[in-house]
Amino acid sequence: TQLLEQSPQFLSIQEGENLTVYCNSSSVFSSLQWYRQEPGEGPVLLVTVVTGGEVKKLKRLTFQFGDARKDSSLHITAAQPGDTGLYLCEITGNQFYFGTGTSLTVIP
Amino acid sequence: EAGVTQSPTHLIKTRGQQATLRCSPISGHTSVYWYQQALGLGLQFLLWYDEGEERNRGNFPPRFSGRQFPNYSSELNVNALELEDSALYLCASSAGLASADTQYFGPGTRLTVL
Numbered sequence: 464t465q466l467l468e469q470s471p472q473f474l475s476i477q478e479g480e481n482l483t484v485y486c487n488s489s490s491v492f493s494s495l496q497w498y499r500q501e502p503g504e505g506p507v508l509l510v511t512v513v514t515g516g517e518v519k520k521l522k523r524l525t526f527q528f529g530d531a532r533k534d535s536s537l538h539i540t541a542a543q544p545g546d547t548g549l550y551l552c553e554i555t556g557n558q559f560y561f562g563t564g565t566s567l568t569v570i571p
Numbered sequence: 572e573a574g575v576t577q578s579p580t581h582l583i584k585t586r587g588q589q590a591t592l593r594c595s596p597i598s599g600h601t602s603v604y605w606y607q608q609a610l611g612l613g614l615q616f617l618l619w620y621d622e623g624e625e626r627n628r629g630n631f632p633p634r635f636s637g638r639q640f641p642n643y644s645s646e647l648n649v650n651a652l653e654l655e656d657s658a659l660y661l662c663a664s665s666a667g668l669a670s671a672d673t674q675y676f677g678p679g680t681r682l683t684v685l
Contacts, residue, residue, distance in 0.1 A: 494672045505575070505661050505676030506614070551614065555672045557627050559604065561614035 466490065467552060467562035475568040479541050484565040486552035487534045493556065495535050497526055500549040500564075509537075542569045573598065575677035577662050583683045584652050592647040592680045596664030602626075603645040604665070604674060605637060609658035617660075620645055621668055652684045 468487045476482055486495065494513040498506035510519050512528035512535060519526045523546075525538040539546055547569050552562040576595045584590050596603050605617040616629035620639035628635075634650040643664075649656055659681050663674035 496672055496674075498676075503678070505663070505678050508673065508675065511672050553614075558629060559606075559616040559619070559671075559674075561606075561616075563613050 466560045467554060469550075469552060469562035469565050471565060472563065473566050473568075475570065476542055478543060478569055478571050481538065481540050482542055482567070483536055483538045484550055484567070485534065485536050486562050488554065489533075491532045492554040493532075494554070495528060496553045496555065497535070497537055498551045498553065499546075500551060501547075506549075506551055539567075542567075544569045544571050575662055575664050575675055577660075577677040577680050579680060580678070581681045581683070583685065585685050586652055586654060588652050590649045590652060590656075590682055592649075592660050592662075592682070594645045594647070594662030594664075594677060596643050596645070596662075597675055599666060600664035600675075601643055601667045602665045602671065603639055603643065604663040605645070605647050606661040606663070607631075607658045608661055608679070609655070612658075614661070618647065619671075626668070649682075654684050657682060657684045 470485050496511050497509045500506040510526045515532045516530045517528040523540045527536045550565045554560050578593045602621040604619050607615045618628050618637050619626040623639050637647040639645045659679045661679045663676045665674045
């Protein structure tokens, strides 16, 4: 059983469209990180969310932590080709669990 | 400021051989983490070192081992290589135990086992 499930697994959209990706856990977690990984590179940290119900904005990206701290979402407004990449969520504690990832392609 | 560096970039080995991968953390960071990113399996946590000690390890066999040196750099050793060990091995660092949620990743070492 995967501890963290992400959906959708693949997403291909046109430039300018909005999208939301989801990260769901079977357990409550204390903090969650979102990363973006481009081919041939390591993941780059986008944000850390720690408080239930917390919303963080990073330019066109909006991150939300569920009230029950078992889920999170990433919303991208007006997607651009530079947003293309693999989006990963991670929970940390004594060990570190990554989600299955959402591969996003933004078509110019 | 230099980021996390890893060497080599690519490594090709044959089944049964040993592989050694190296990682240099960001200056001032004391924690180093190793992950395996295999095709179709996602990122899997391997090992966590802090201040020279192993803090935790993921669900991998003992032939995956490592160490952290006094300068906080780290080495991952994989013995008796198997075909399924082929993957991208990522190293990350953070500023100690209290900052484990803020990890900075290196570009990875691509290990191919033939």
